[in-house]
Amino acid sequence: MRIAEISTPELRQTQVDGQPPDSCPVLSQIESLIKQCEEDASSGIELSQLASCLRQSLTRLSQLAPFANSAKLHVWKLSYRLWNACVDLSNASSIRSSSSSTADAENQVMLRHVSADMLWLAGEVSGVVSPEFKTAFFYYKTGVMWYHLQKFDQASSCLEKATDLLSKVDPRMVTDMEQRKLLLDLNVARSQIAWEVSDHMLAVTLLNRAKSFLFGSSHHYKALANQYLVFGKSLLSINDENKSYRLKEALKLMNDAFELCEKGFGTSRMRQETLDLTALKSKTLRFMAAVHLQMEEYESVIKCVKVLREAEGGNQHPCLPVLAMKAWLGLGRYEEAEKELKGMVVNKGIPEGVWVSAVEAYFHAVGTAGMETTKGVFLGLLGRCHVSAGAAVRIVHRVVSGGGEGSRIRAKVVAELVSDKRVVALFAEDGATKERVAMHAILWNCAADHFRSKDYETSAEVFEKSMLYVPHDMENRVLRAKSFRVLCLCYLGLAQLDRANEYIDEAEKLEPNIASAFLKFKIHLQKEDQNCALSQIQVMKTCLDFTPDFLLLAAHEAIACHAFPVAVASLSNLIGFYASGKTIPTPEIVVFRTLVTILTNDQCNEPEILKYIKEAHSRASEVGSSCFFGKGEVARREMKWFAATSWNFGIKLGKTKDYALSAEFLRVASEFYGLLVDGQVDENSVMICKSLILAISAMLASENQKGELLDIDVKLVVELLDRAGKVLKSISSRMQLDDDQNVNLEPEFHILYTLNSYEIYGKMNNKKSQQLIVEKFASSKTCTPAYLLQLGLTACQGPRPNHEVAFFALNQCLSELLSSPLPDHTTAALVMRKLITITSTHKGDTDDDAVYNLYKQAYRIIVGLKGGEFPAEEGKWLATTAWNRAAIPIRLGHFDSANKWMKVGLELAGLVPGMETYKACMEDFVNGLDKKVGVHKRGENQPQMTVV
Numbered sequence: 001m002r003i004a005e006i007s008t009p010e011l012r013q014t015q016v017d018g019q020p021p022d023s024c025p026v027l028s029q030i031e032s033l034i035k036q037c038e039e040d041a042s043s044g045i046e047l048s049q050l051a052s053c054l055r056q057s058l059t060r061l062s063q064l065a066p067f068a069n070s071a072k073l074h075v076w077k078l079s080y081r082l083w084n085a086c087v088d089l090s091n092a093s094s095i096r097s098s099s100s101s102t103a104d105a106e107n108q109v110m111l112r113h114v115s116a117d118m119l120w121l122a123g124e125v126s127g128v129v130s131p132e133f134k135t136a137f138f139y140y141k142t143g144v145m146w147y148h149l150q151k152f153d154q155a156s157s158c159l160e161k162a163t164d165l166l167s168k169v170d171p172r173m174v175t176d177m178e179q180r181k182l183l184l185d186l187n188v189a190r191s192q193i194a195w196e197v198s199d200h201m202l203a204v205t206l207l208n209r210a211k212s213f214l215f216g217s218s219h220h221y222k223a224l225a226n227q228y229l230v231f232g233k234s235l236l237s238i239n240d241e242n243k244s245y246r247l248k249e250a251l252k253l254m255n256d257a258f259e260l261c262e263k264g265f266g267t268s269r270m271r272q273e274t275l276d277l278t279a280l281k282s283k284t285l286r287f288m289a290a291v292h293l294q295m296e297e298y299e300s301v302i303k304c305v306k307v308l309r310e311a312e313g314g315n316q317h318p319c320l321p322v323l324a325m326k327a328w329l330g331l332g333r334y335e336e337a338e339k340e341l342k343g344m345v346v347n348k349g350i351p352e353g354v355w356v357s358a359v360e361a362y363f364h365a366v367g368t369a370g371m372e373t374t375k376g377v378f379l380g381l382l383g384r385c386h387v388s389a390g391a392a393v394r395i396v397h398r399v400v401s402g403g404g405e406g407s408r409i410r411a412k413v414v415a416e417l418v419s420d421k422r423v424v425a426l427f428a429e430d431g432a433t434k435e436r437v438a439m440h441a442i443l444w445n446c447a448a449d450h451f452r453s454k455d456y457e458t459s460a461e462v463f464e465k466s467m468l469y470v471p472h473d474m475e476n477r478v479l480r481a482k483s484f485r486v487l488c489l490c491y492l493g494l495a496q497l498d499r500a501n502e503y504i505d506e507a508e509k510l511e512p513n514i515a516s517a518f519l520k521f522k523i524h525l526q527k528e529d530q531n532c533a534l535s536q537i538q539v540m541k542t543c544l545d546f547t548p549d550f551l552l553l554a555a556h557e558a559i560a561c562h563a564f565p566v567a568v569a570s571l572s573n574l575i576g577f578y579a580s581g582k583t584i585p586t587p588e589i590v591v592f593r594t595l596v597t598i599l600t601n602d603q604c605n606e607p608e609i610l611k612y613i614k615e616a617h618s619r620a621s622e623v624g625s626s627c628f629f630g631k632g633e634v635a636r637r638e639m640k641w642f643a644a645t646s647w648n649f650g651i652k653l654g655k656t657k658d659y660a661l662s663a664e665f666l667r668v669a670s671e672f673y674g675l676l677v678d679g680q681v682d683e684n685s686v687m688i689c690k691s692l693i694l695a696i697s698a699m700l701a702s703e704n705q706k707g708e709l710l711d712i713d714v715k716l717v718v719e720l721l722d723r724a725g726k727v728l729k730s731i732s733s734r735m736q737l738d739d740d741q742n743v744n745l746e747p748e749f750h751i752l753y754t755l756n757s758y759e760i761y762g763k764m765n766n767k768k769s770q771q772l773i774v775e776k777f778a779s780s781k782t783c784t785p786a787y788l789l790q791l792g793l794t795a796c797q798g799p800r801p802n803h804e805v806a807f808f809a810l811n812q813c814l815s816e817l818l819s820s821p822l823p824d825h826t827t828a829a830l831v832m833r834k835l836i837t838i839t840s841t842h843k844g845d846t847d848d849d850a851v852y853n854l855y856k857q858a859y860r861i862i863v864g865l866k867g868g869e870f871p872a873e874e875g876k877w878l879a880t881t882a883w884n885r886a887a888i889p890i891r892l893g894h895f896d897s898a899n900k901w902m903k904v905g906l907e908l909a910g911l912v913p914g915m916e917t918y919k920a921c922m923e924d925f926v927n928g929l930d931k932k933v934g935v936h937k938r939g940e941n942q943p944q945m946t947v948v
Contacts, residue, residue, distance in 0.1 A: 026061045027074055030054065030118075034078055037085040037111070047089070047107030054082075054114045062121055072122040079118040083138065086111045102149075109145045113158065116142050120161065132169065133179050136162040140186050143193075152193050159190045171213055184213040184220055188227055195231060203231065204253070211260075218273040221264030222280060228257035229284050236291065244295075251291050257284045282308060282317070289323050293330070301327035318350040322358045329365040337362060338373055345380040359399060360410075379420065389426045389435035396439065400446045411446055411458050415465045418443060424468055440469040451490065460490035481511035488519050497526050514543040518550055525561040533558070533566045537573060548577040548584050555594065564602050571595040575615070589629055589638050592616040596645060606649060610664055613646055617671055625675050643672035643684070647691060654698055659705060663698035666691045667720070685727050685734075686745050692724035693749050696756045709763070717760050724753055732780075747782040754787075755794060762800040770795075774805050778812050785824070788813035789831060796838055803842040810835050818861065825865065829874035832858050836881070848897070855882050855904045862911045875912030879905050883922060895929075902926055 033054050067075070086108050093104045116138035124131050143158030163186060174180050187210035194203035207227060214220045232253035235246045261281035268274045289304035305324045309316060325340035341362055344350050366373075396418065399410050417423060418439065427436040443466035450459040467483050470476050484507035491500035501523050508516045517540045524533040540550055551574040558567035571591055578588045592612060599609045620628040629635035650665035670691035673684035696717055703709055709717070731745050754777040761769040774791055777783055788809045795806035810831050817828045836854050858878050862870050883905030889898035906926065909919040 024061075024064065024071065026057055026064065027071070027078070030057045030061065030078055033057065034082045034085065037089070038081065047104065047111065051107055051110040051114060054111070058114060058117060058121065065121070067122070069126050072125040073127065075118050075122040076125055076128060079115045079122070079138075082111060082115040082118070086115065105145075106149060106151075109142060109149065109151075109154075112138070112142045112145065113154070116158065116161075120165075130176075130179065132165045133176075133182065136165040136186070137182055139165070140182060140189065144189055147189065147193055147196075152197055156190070156193050156197075159186060159193065162186055163190065171215075177215075177217075180213065180215045180217075181220070184210055184215075184224070187213065188224065191227065195234070200231075200249075207231070207256075216267045218264045218267045218269070218277060221260050221267060222273075222277055225257040225260035225264065225277075225280055225284070228253045228260065229280070229287065232257065232291075233287060236287075236294075247291055247295050251288065251295075254284050254288045254291065258288065278311075282311065286317060286319060286323070293323060293326055296330060298327040298330040301330075316347070316349075318347065318354055321347060321350065322354055322361075325358055326361050329361060334366055337365070341373070342380070379417065379422075389429070389432040389439075392423060392426055393435050393438045393442065397442050400442055408450070408455060408458050411450060411462055414443070414446065415461050419465050419468060427469060436469050436471075440466050443469070447486075451486075451493075454493065456490045456493035460487055460494070463487050463490060477510050481507045481516070484510065485515055485519060488523075492519075492522060492526065495526070497523055512543070514540060514545045514547070514550055517543050518553065521554055522557055525557055525563055525566065528561075528563075530563050530566050533563060534569055537566075537570055541573065548574055548582060549586070551577075552586055552591070555598075559598065564598050567598050568595060568608075571598070578619070587630065588619065589616070592619075593638070593641060596642075600645075606653060606658075606661055606665075609645075609649065610661065610668070613642060613665075613668055616642060617668060620675060629675075639672055639675055640684075643669050643687065646672060647687070650691070650694065650698070654694065657701075657705075659698040659702035663695045663702065666695035666698060670695065670723075685731055689724055689727040689731060689745060689753075690749055692720050692727070693753050693756065696720050696724065696760075697752055700756060700759055714760065714763060717756075718764075721753075721757055721760060725757075728753060747784070747787070750777065750780065750782040751787045751790065754791065758791070758794065758805070762798075762802070765800075767802050767804070770802050770805050771808070774809055778809070785813045785816045785820075785827065788816065789827065792831070792834065796834070803838055806838055807835065807842075810838070825861070825870045826874075828861065829871045832861070833874060833877060836878075851885075852900065852904070855908070859904065859907055859911070862908070868913075870912075872913055875908065876915060879908035879912055879915060879918070881905075882908055890929075898929075899926075902929075 033050060037050055061075075089104075089108050089111075093108070116135065119131070119135040119138055128134070139158045139162035143155045143162065146152075146155035146158060166183065166186070169183075171180070171183055174183065187206050191203045191206035191210070194200075194206060207224065210224055214224065232250040235250035235253070238246055240246070258281060261277050261284060264277045265274065268277065285304050285308055289301045289308075292298070292300040292304065301323055305320050305327070308320055321340045321344050325337045325344075328334070328337035328340060341358060344355055344358060362373075396414055400414055426432065427439060443462055447459045447462035447466060450456075450462065463483060463486055467480065470479050470483065472480075484503045488500045488503040488507065491497075491503065500519075504516055504519045504523065508520075517536065521533055521536040521540065524530075524536055537551070537554060540546055540554070551570045555567045555570040555574070558564070558570060571594060574584075574591055575588070575595070577584060578591075592615070595612050596609055596616075599605045599612070616628075625639070626635065629638045646665045646669035650662045650669060653659075653662035653665060670688050673687045673691060699709065699713065699717055699720075728745070728750070754773055757773045758770050761767075761773065774795070777791070778788060792806045792809035792813060795802045795809060814828060814831045814835065817823050817831065832854065836851060839851050839854060855878065862875060882901055886898035886901035886905070889895070889901070902922065902925075906919065906922045909915040909922060
């Protein structure tokens with residue numbers, strides 16, 4: 001709005017003289033800038049630069065204050081010219097493109113702000129009427145523009161200056177209607193800004209202050225009441241934890257709006273003014289009813305609705321029955337709520353969305369008890385609307401998508417509604433194709449939601465009703481088959497297998513594909529018919545759209561049904577596709593691992609497990625470890641899983657004495673532990689060694705079950721021994737270097753490796769190697785007397801004894817026992833007896849001194865021991881066997897040799913507790929023999945003594 005330029009006699013006289021007031025250079029500069037703005041208003045100008053220059057000039061001008069009246073008038077003139085130029089700029093920018101409209105608008109408001117500041121600087125001028133109102137008006141308009149640009153600080157500054165200018169004005173003395181309106185608008189605008197910056201208390205205070213500026217105009221009452229209502233509505237949109245407080249504050253503001261409307265009626269002069277206030281009053285009352293409804297003050301809602309109905313007569317607002325119905329529901333008075341709901345059917349002004357909201361509220365409150373009512377009302381609404389297919393789609397969609405606890409009830413009602421012949425007939429027309437597709441989609445999605453929540457009964461019902469909207473033509477053949485398949489799934493979930501089979505048979509007639517074949521497979525599993533399920537796997541493979549992934553799905557289904565043979569068959573078929581080069585998302589290693597896991601759950605199936613474990617190792621060797629197992633930590637875990645599984649089965653079968661199968665598992669375990677991962681051998685040398693040693697032991701132990709090992713088996717054992725020996729040597733070297741506990745091999749495996757080597761060398765009749773392997777073990781750190789004893793006993797027993805090895809091992813064992821700080825004399829006695837027995841048996845009488853030395857060594861062991869430290873039974877055995885060795889020399893007349901043995905026996909008897917009587921007899925015999933030595937009677941009085 002352009003503002004008329006000020007013209008006074010004084011100004012006119014100055015202009016006639018041709019001299020500007022006070023001839024001020026700053027004023028001249030300001031005028032020049034304004035002239036530039038006026039001339040270029042339609043051609044575009046750098047407004048920001050112009051505003052900055054004007055602001056600087058105005059600052060310099062303020063330093064020249066005070067001004068003469070002529071200068072003030074000139075400033076006023078320039079201000080009005082600048083304001084009018086801004087109006088022209090605004091009109092021009094509205095015509096141009098809006099790409100830079102926001103920046104232009106800000107620059108224009110900045111110019112208006114300068115214009116207002118010029119009036120502020122000039123102050124009161126003689127000849128200008130009500131200068132404070134004119135200046136305040138400039139600031140008010142500028143502040144409102146800043147407000148619309150969301151520049152609240154600038155807007156607040158302008159409005160506060162306008163308020164300061166009018167602060168001394170007595171509103172009662174103002175007669176000009178425009179000035180009165182400015183006083184009211186100024187407070188309302190300040191209130192709006194305060195509200196925007198969340199200073200709600202100040203905003204309400206300013207609105208309350210504005211009541212004193214109403215001046216008896218209905219327009220003023222309406223404007224102020226509307227602002228109260230706007231503030232109240234904005235509080236309703238805030239959703240936070242202080243909702244109760246917000247509702248109360250909103251209700252207070254709406255009450256103020258309602259009271260202003262009531263007071264405004266007394267100032268109405270025209271019918272239209274009365275109608276406007278009546279409409280605002282009704283609107284306010286409706287919002288008050290909505291607030292009471294949120295506050296659950298249902299009685300107050302009913303009162304508001306009653307007042308509104310009495311005021312509006314027959315022309316009721318569409319929301320009134322909805323408010324009333326929800327209030328009656330809140331009061332638990334369902335009959336009144338039902339009347340309101342039924343009344344909506346005949347009210348054609350109620351929008352569909354409002355009506356559907358009312359139906360949902362009724363559903364939520366009444367539940368199953370109101371199902372028939374809602375169904376009847378729903379059909380009544382369809383009749384009232386002269387329902388088109390599109391309208392029916394919208395209404396059904398609103399009801400179905402309502403959510404909440406009543407979703408199942410809504411689904412039931414919708415299922416009955418959409419199956420009504422009148423509704424189905426709406427979609428039979430040729431022009432309803434789009435709506436029919438939409439209705440099918442709504443019902444399908446509703447059924448799918450219930451299927452996901454495992455409400456299969458509701459899901460099946462809605463899926464069946466959705467098929468009413470699928471035409472029976474070739475174009476929709478695939479969609480009908482899909483519907484049959486999903487119904488099959490629903491009845492599978494309900495365990496109604498025969499009905500599920502009927503649906504899948506219909507689907508196969510329409511569209512035979514892998515999905516139908518797979519569902520048939522599921523039905524066989526549910527019926528526990530494993531033979532048919534196995535046959536169905538082959539049927540699935542013949543489908544044109546078959547992919548190997550279905551075999552994996554079949555395996556999962558079979559596992560869930562505990563049909564392990566079916567799961568194994570599925571995975572076995574799947575493995576064949578990897579070898580053919582097909583791309584399958586599931587890694588091959590996962591399939592093998594799953595297969596082995598399934599077989600593990602099945603009892604007595606170790607041969608099958610071994611078969612697939614060997615096949616997995618073969619595939620890893622064929623395609624490479626990195627391709628088969630993967631890379632990094634995942635590969636290590638997979639590899640170790642297969643290795644550990646093979647190891648566990650090998651140990652388990654070894655305990656059950658199935659040595660042949662145990663050896664196979666352990667040998668495969670050693671292969672897995674020795675595989676490369678990321679180009680490096682994993683640190684599993686200990687497990688490799690253990691697996692090889694135990695595998696060899698199991699193969700040797702299997703001889704007792706299936707007879708002598710074949711040459712090929714012996715050759716394999718030799719190879720395994722060679723590998724184990726190399727790994728064992730590597731482990732020993734590493735232990736010597738860093739004493740790493742991770743490469744520590746238990747002593748039991750060292751002795752077991754030695755025993756296995758000894759036995760296999762025996763089979764090869766290689767006694768020299770037997771001797772070397774035992775000597776090597778005897779010199780190792782893991783060697784103990786117990787292990788040497790075990791080696792010695794092994795060497796002197798069995799079909800192929802090696803007495804040299806036995807003598808060496810037992811002699812070494814005895815030495816280590818005696819060198820111990822706490823010798824085990826019981827074991828030493830046992831070793832001594834074995835040594836004497838072996839020497840006597842193996843060498844006989846050819847080396848009598850060797851046996852004699854052993855008895856003397858026994859004597860030296862026993863001498864010095866306390867009673868009971870050396871086993872008495874072994875001592876008696878030594879004494880009696882030494883004494884009895886003199887019998888043959890006596891018969892032969894070799895009295896010197898006999899005397900030697902009797903002396904040893906007598907010495908030993910003297911050291912063994914409980915042999916005092918024997919010793920006395922021995923001494924008597926020796927004395928008697930000495931007397932008769934000269935007689936040389938052969939065979940007389942030969943010494944005889946039985947082993948105790």
